[in-house]
Amino acid sequence: MNDADSAAAPVRWIERQGFAKINLTLHVTGQRQDGYHLLDSLVVRAGVGDRIRVTAAETLSLKVNGPLADGVPVDARNLVLRAAEFLDDGAGRGATIHLTKNLPPASGIGGGSADAAATLQALAELWSVPLPVDVSSLGADVPVCMETGPQRMSGVGERLIALPALPPCWLVLVNPHVAVTTPAVFESLENKQNPAMARQIPIFSQARDVAEWLATQRNDLQAPALKLVPQIAACLGALEDALLARMSGSGATCFGLFASADAAEAAAARITRDHPDWWVASAPLLS
Ligand code: ATP
Known part of the structure; x- marks a missing residue:
């Protein structure tokens, strides 16, 4: 064995963050x-994932x-493995994938x-393969x-228009640790034909305008999810200091919008103190 053979091959790993997806609006x-x-939804990412x-x-x-990680499937039901197989497209490539789960599953913030x-x-x-052009077959929120x-x-989630960056905003995310299945919420939505968002989304200059x-x-x-999970009302109530509090996706995670990191962190600390059993995170809105 020569020197070149005995030299340990460098371990190559690549890391990416799966940031929380927040529906600031969600019109059905x-x-x-x-x-x-x-x-018709205004979607942003929060810097936690x-x-x-x-x-x-x-x-x-x-x-x-x-x-x-509790209760997250580790088999072919996990979207991570489905995404890997979709990208591999039958070529038989291998990889060990480590998923560190920091976001609550089935919580309206698109963790999967x-x-x-x-x-x-x-x-x-x-x-070293190109990214697929259309990833919507993996799930409506993947694109x-x-x-x-x-x-x-x-x-259904496939049509995207990139918007100008929002002014600096911070989000506090609150989840009562109640998993919500998206189909159950859609089923209890009585009126499925509601007006779209305003045609033109304004250009904002500060968090308060947003x-x-x-x-x-x-x-x-939000209304049908509240009927299924009454704890959502408590989450919205706990975000009373926010400029705006609303549920994301099909819930149960609620977000509060704040104008500064200090205000967001103070609210998150207070909510954690009052509700030690909830999942609470404070993070910048990514632009
Ligand atoms: P959305 O906002 O897109 O409706 P969500 O946040 O409500 O999504 P996910 O966290 O994506 O929901 O989980 C929904 C279900 O998907 C879970 O109950 C779980 O069984 C399954 N699942 C598959 N892959 C994952 C994953 N990587 N992380 C979490 N759940 C996963």
Whole structure:
């Protein structure tokens, strides 16, 4: 064995964050013949998320750890493995994927979709393959999770328009540790044909303007989710200091919008003190 052979090969790993997806608005505007709902939503990412780390390996495998890993599937049901297989497209490439779960599952902040997007990005780099153009077959929220800045998302999630950066804003995310299944919330939504968002989303100069405009828009899933999970009302109430408090996605996570990191961190600390059993995170809104 010569020196070159005995030298340990460098361990190559690539890491990506699966940032929380927040629906600042979510208007349900109709339902297609195939049952999928039509949406009009202003989507942003918060600077808190799961971590995906991929390393080269002969075969494909997934390990899940982290504070919120309980109950997250580690088999083919996990969107991470589905994303890896989608990217591999039958070529038989391998990788060990480590998912560190920091976001509560089934909580309206698109954890699984964010993980799938982060996996696609990390593996495309590891395997030196291009990213697929259309990732919507992996899930309605996966396309938006491939982006970082604010997006107007419509159709069933596949139509995206990149929006100008929002002014500096901070988010406090609150979840009562009650998992919500998205289909159950859509089923209890009585009116599935609601007005779309305002045609033109204004250009905002400060967090307060964002909050004032958001107050004129809606999350149509908030009322049906509140009926299924009464704790959502307590989460919204706990965000009383926020410029605006609303539920994200199909819940149960609620967000509060703040104008400064200090204000957000103070609110998060108070809510954690009052509700030690809730998941609470404070993070910048990513632009
Ligand atoms: P959305 O806002 O897109 O409706 P969500 O935040 O409500 O998503 P997820 O956290 O994506 O929901 O989880 C929904 C379900 O998907 C979970 O109950 C779980 O069984 C399954 N799942 C598959 N992959 C993952 C993953 N990587 N992380 C969490 N859940 C996953």
